[in-house]
Amino acid sequence: AQKVTQAQTEISVVEKEDVTLDCVYETRDTTYYLFWYKQPPSGELVFLIRRNSFDEQNEISGRYSWNFQKSTSSFNFTITASQVVDSAVYFCALTEGLGGGSEKLVFGKGMKLTVNP
Amino acid sequence: DSGVTQTPKHLITATGQRVTLRCSPRSGDLSVYWYQQSLDQGLQFLIQYYNGEERAKGNILERFSAQQFPDLHSELNLSSLELGDSALYFCASSVVGRRTDTQYFGPGTRLTVL
Numbered sequence: 001a002q003k004v005t006q007a008q009t010e011i012s013v014v015e016k017e018d019v020t021l022d023c024v025y026e027t028r029d030t031t032y033y034l035f036w037y038k039q040p041p042s043g044e045l046v047f048l049i050r051r052n053s054f055d056e057q058n059e060i061s062g063r064y065s066w067n068f069q070k071s072t073s074s075f076n077f078t079i080t081a082s083q084v085v086d087s088a089v090y091f092c093a094l095t096e097g098l099g100g101g102s103e104k105l106v107f108g109k110g111m112k113l114t115v116n117p
Numbered sequence: 118d119s120g121v122t123q124t125p126k127h128l129i130t131a132t133g134q135r136v137t138l139r140c141s142p143r144s145g146d147l148s149v150y151w152y153q154q155s156l157d158q159g160l161q162f163l164i165q166y167y168n169g170e171e172r173a174k175g176n177i178l179e180r181f182s183a184q185q186f187p188d189l190h191s192e193l194n195l196s197s198l199e200l201g202d203s204a205l206y207f208c209a210s211s212v213v214g215r216r217t218d219t220q221y222f223g224p225g226t227r228l229t230v231l
Binding site for chain 1: 150162207215
């Protein structure tokens, strides 16, 4: 079965610091998708990025960047110049096939980021 | 705003009761997923529907059931509630429910069983 490990459970930084959230995954699938979701204090789950297993190109979106390395089964997320609004729980997730072409998401336990002013 | 709506936002009930959680997917999405988020289990997949048909089941208890209606909204029914059922229940939707899709989540329904 698929597994997602977010070793860090909680990080506290001061505004404008850079912070990297680690994600390590296990899968036997050759084709899979990785995701990051953000859960702010209000509770909803917000989609941030999707990456397929064939695309190891790093991605940058504003202050957010993602580093996907198949060789180490990692999909790390970096926030540059963090802001108070980045305070949230961040989840890494991996698709798992359920048969019949259906998929579910397997989530890591989440990492709580607190950005202090 | 993901476009997925869930009602109610909060639900407080007693043990042994039955509740219904409702979800409307994003416009154009045919597949609906239900997930449970609890402190001890984290985020766990419960069940998936596609265009009215059940497609996949996860760790869903027999006391729980779901359905997707012709207008594509979905309901999750929880019965004989126990204290341990207290959790945040999310609905997600995607276009056709396959790995090429992204699942977009609703705001969740927080269930408290007293």
